[in-house]
Amino acid sequence: xxxxxxxxxxxxxxxxxxxxxxxxxxxxxxxxxxxxxxxxxxxxxxxxxxxxxxxxxxxxxxxxxxxxxxxxxxxxxxxxxxxxxxxxxxxxxxxxxxxxxxxxxxxxxxxxxxxxxxxxxxxxxxxxxxxxxxxxxxxxxxxxxxxxxxxxxxxxxxxxxxxxxxxxxxxxxxxxxxxxxxxxxxxxxxxxxxxxxxxxxxxxxxxxxxxxxxxxxxxxxxxxxxxxxxxxxxxxxxxxxxxxxxxxxxxxxxxxxxxxxxxxxxxx
Amino acid sequence: xxxxxxxxxxxxxxxxxxxxxxxxxxxxxxxxxxxxxxxxxxxxxxxxxxxxxxxxxxxxxxxxxxxxxxxxxxxxxxxxxxxxxxxxxxxxxxxxxxxxxxxxxxxxxxxxxxxxxxxxxxxxxxxxxxxxxxxxxxxxxxxxxxxxxxxxxxxxxxxxxxxxxxxxxxxxxxxxxxxxxxxxxxxxxxxxxxxxxxxxxxxxxxxxxxxxxxxxxxxxxx
Numbered sequence: 001x002x003x004x005x006x007x008x009x010x011x012x013x014x015x016x017x018x019x020x021x022x023x024x025x026x027x028x029x030x031x032x033x034x035x036x037x038x039x040x041x042x043x044x045x046x047x048x049x050x051x052x053x054x055x056x057x058x059x060x061x062x063x064x065x066x067x068x069x070x071x072x073x074x075x076x077x078x079x080x081x082x083x084x085x086x087x088x089x090x091x092x093x094x095x096x097x098x099x100x101x102x103x104x105x106x107x108x109x110x111x112x113x114x115x116x117x118x119x120x121x122x123x124x125x126x127x128x129x130x131x132x133x134x135x136x137x138x139x140x141x142x143x144x145x146x147x148x149x150x151x152x153x154x155x156x157x158x159x160x161x162x163x164x165x166x167x168x169x170x171x172x173x174x175x176x177x178x179x180x181x182x183x184x185x186x187x188x189x190x191x192x193x194x195x196x197x198x199x200x201x202x203x204x205x206x207x208x209x210x211x212x213x214x215x216x217x218x219x220x221x222x223x224x225x226x227x228x229x230x231x232x233x234x235x236x237x238x239x240x241x242x243x244x245x246x247x248x249x250x251x252x253x254x255x256x257x258x259x260x261x262x263x264x265x266x267x268x
Numbered sequence: 269x270x271x272x273x274x275x276x277x278x279x280x281x282x283x284x285x286x287x288x289x290x291x292x293x294x295x296x297x298x299x300x301x302x303x304x305x306x307x308x309x310x311x312x313x314x315x316x317x318x319x320x321x322x323x324x325x326x327x328x329x330x331x332x333x334x335x336x337x338x339x340x341x342x343x344x345x346x347x348x349x350x351x352x353x354x355x356x357x358x359x360x361x362x363x364x365x366x367x368x369x370x371x372x373x374x375x376x377x378x379x380x381x382x383x384x385x386x387x388x389x390x391x392x393x394x395x396x397x398x399x400x401x402x403x404x405x406x407x408x409x410x411x412x413x414x415x416x417x418x419x420x421x422x423x424x425x426x427x428x429x430x431x432x433x434x435x436x437x438x439x440x441x442x443x444x445x446x447x448x449x450x451x452x453x454x455x456x457x458x459x460x461x462x463x464x465x466x467x468x469x470x471x472x473x474x475x476x477x478x479x480x481x482x483x484x485x486x487x488x489x490x
Contacts (some may be wrong), residue, residue, distance in 0.1 A: 151378050154395050158377030195395070197375050 001034075004107045004117040006136035006165075012123030014144045015174040018214060019204075019232070020120040021049040022221040023140075026236035028077070028084040029221070032115040035074065037087045037107070040122040040130045041097055043111030044089035050077060050138055051217020055200035061090035061097045063106065070109055085114075095127045099133030107135030116239075125159060133160065138167035140201060144175045145186035150195065157198055161168070172225075172235060176247055177206050189249065201238055203247060204231035272298040280314055281348065288323040292331055294392075299338060313475055317348035324354050325358070368405065376400055376414060383420075396436075404428065405482070418459075427479055428459040429472065444465045 007020045018038070023234055024036045038046040041061065048055040052075050058068035060189040070087075087110075090097060105120075110117045121132035133139065139160055143153040153171070162167050180186045193200045207228040211219045221232045227247070235242045272290035276283045277374050284302075296342065310316070320335065327335065339345050340422025355363075367383040372390050373484040376382050378397035387404035389411075394400050398414035406418040408430035424441030432438070432452045438445065438459050445467055453471045462468040462479050476483055 151396060155378040155397070158380045158398075161377070197393075 002111045002114040002116055002121060003138065004111060004136045005138045006119040006121050006132050006141055007140045007142060008121035008126060008129065008132060008156055008202055009123070009142040009149065010156040010248050011143075011149045012150050014142050015204075016123070016142050017045045017049060017120050017245050018210060018219075019140070019142050019158075019174060020144060021214075022219045022232040023045060023236055023239070024082075024084060024116070024118050025050075025219040026221045026233050027239065028115055030236060030240065031083070032240070033083050033113070034116045034118065035085045035087060035110050035114045037110070037117060038089035039098070039103070039117045039119055039128060040093045040126065041089045041093055042091065043122070044091055045085060046120050047075070047088045048217065049214045050086060051144060052077060052088075053217070056088045056095065059088045059108070061093045061224060063087070064098055064102045070106070071158075073173065095122065104135040105132045110220045125155065127239075129156075129159070133163060133165065136165050139165055139169040139195075140171045141169050141198065142174050143192065145173060145177075145181060145188075145197075147187070150187065154196060157196060165250040167259050170196050171196060171198050172201050173203045175206040176203055176249070181249060189246075200246075202231060202235035203249075204228050204235075205247070247262075273339060275302060275454055281319065283319045283321055284322065285321045286325065288325045292327075296334065296338065299335070303339065303345060307344070310344060313344065315344055315346070319348050320350045322350065322352040322460065324352070326352055326354060326356065341360065350464070351356050361394070368400075369407075372400075372409075378414075402426070404429050416459075417444075424461045426460075427475070427482070429456060430459075431455060432457045432469070438467070 007016050009264055026036045027034045036046060038044050045248065047056055055075050058073035060073065062068040063070050063073045073087055075088060076082065077086065107117055107119070119132050119136055122128035141153050141156055143149045154163050157169055169247045173189060176185070181188050189200070189203060205227045207220070207226060209223070209226050210220045210228050213223070220226055221231050222227045227243060231247060234247065237244045269288070272295045274285045274418060275286065317340070333485045336347055339347050351476050361387070367386065369387045369389050370384050372382070372388050372392060374382070374385060374392045375396045376392065376398035378395050381399040381401055384402045386402065388400065388402045388409070389407045389409065391399060391410045393411045394414035396413045399417060400406060400414070401417040401420045403423060404418065404422055405426045406416055406428045408416070410428060412435045415437040416428050416430060418428045419441040420439065422442050426440055428438055428440060435447050438447055440459055440461055443461055443466065452469045456490060458470045458472060458474040458475045458478055460468060470478055
């Protein structure tokens with residue numbers, strides 16, 4: 001039986017979809033069988049980032065409405081041998097086309113066939129959010145070091161306390177600009193983690209290559225040398241239960257990320 | 269036969285005790301007989317007020333009305349007050365709630381409102397956008413970046429005892445305002461409604477002067 005993890009944030013534009021795509025790809029690279037579910041009905045993106053947008057035949061609303069079988073709608077990523085699948089969102093429907101019970105049933109149907117089901121949550125805390133958390137066993141909250149994103153993450157943690165999942169939510173701090181954080185222009189990792197009072201799952205540095213590769217439909221995580229890729233790979237390993245030290249924010253150049261950072265060392 | 273209604277005189281006046289084992293109908297009959305006799309005996313045309321004691325019985329509102337109406341038929345009699353040895357469990361629990369200082373140790377996050385009946389001693393954190401609301405007073409030892417609302421909705425004698433440097437908004441009873449950093453004192457503030465019905469800020473050492481009642485409760489020293 002697999003585990004369903006919702007990737008959420010409250011705020012838009014912090015990298016939920018990018019995180020979903022990259023964690024899914026990283027887990028597939030580790031040999032896990034993964035299904036990514038895009039729940040951003042009406043504004044689907046996950047397919048584009050994975051480069052699967054031209055291969056969509058049916059979508060999640062078709063499945064729920066009974067117009068297609070679940071396995072007909074699943075899009076296989078051919079780069080991985082039967083390990084990575086996408087259940088795309090509908091483009092010409094809205095979030096009311098699904099309800100939490102339907103999503104829960106769908107996820108329950110997927111879980112026996114996969115090691116991980118990653119649910120890409122839409123921005124906001126309305127229907128789409130409720131749909132996304134309905135079927136989840138665990139949650140990853142993505143935030144950037146910006147105050148507005150942290151505020152919204154705080155709100156979402158509060159909502160998850162109200163509708164608790166089997167596991168407590170974990171934090172991913174995304175798009176960290178090392179220079180700004182070192183100079184104290186943004187909150188640092190300890191401050192953010194302490195403020196939100198949830199466990200830190202990992203950090204990802206901001207990198208132009210993330211956007212560049214997304215534009216080409218190739219998740220950054222496929223490039224093993226890139227620092228953002230390293231961040232996602234570390235998170236995937238922690239999801240798998242490995243203990244991986246946190247990346248060093250002070251490292252001067254790429255290439256030495258795996259060095260254990262003194263002050264940010266954590267046993268995750 | 270045992271009387272179902274007993275009349276007792278004390279230094280405070282007259283007391284009617286309704287026997288708790290008797291049925292209400294029997295009590296009403298006996299009460300009427302008793303009042304008739306008293307009416308006949310009362311030659312002085314003096315107004316008499318009774319304290320009605322229902323012992324270990326609670327009258328329903330209808331029964332209460334019946335008794336009151338019966339007594340009111342006699343122009344010289346009236347009921348001064350109704351007492352019983354018992355109260356409803358729900359009332360008792362509410363009373364305990366109201367008189368207990370609740371220890372709250374949690375994170376109140378953006379968008380969350382935590383409501384407490386009674387006084388609160390708060391050890392947790394209130395994040396930006398969170399609200400800690402109490403019907404009684406709020407005493408803070410934690411970290412507050414959200415709003416504090418004491419005496420909600422209209423208990424104007426409540427107080428907030430807290431450092432206010434990071435608190436954006438306070439409310440006591442019906443008074444609500446944004447914290448003016450010019451008005452607050454350094455360290456722990458006492459926020460209360462003063463004699464001219466505005467929110468006022470005083471240093472902690474003025475708490476006893478501002479709300480002496482806080483110090484006369486059980487456990488406190490006068």
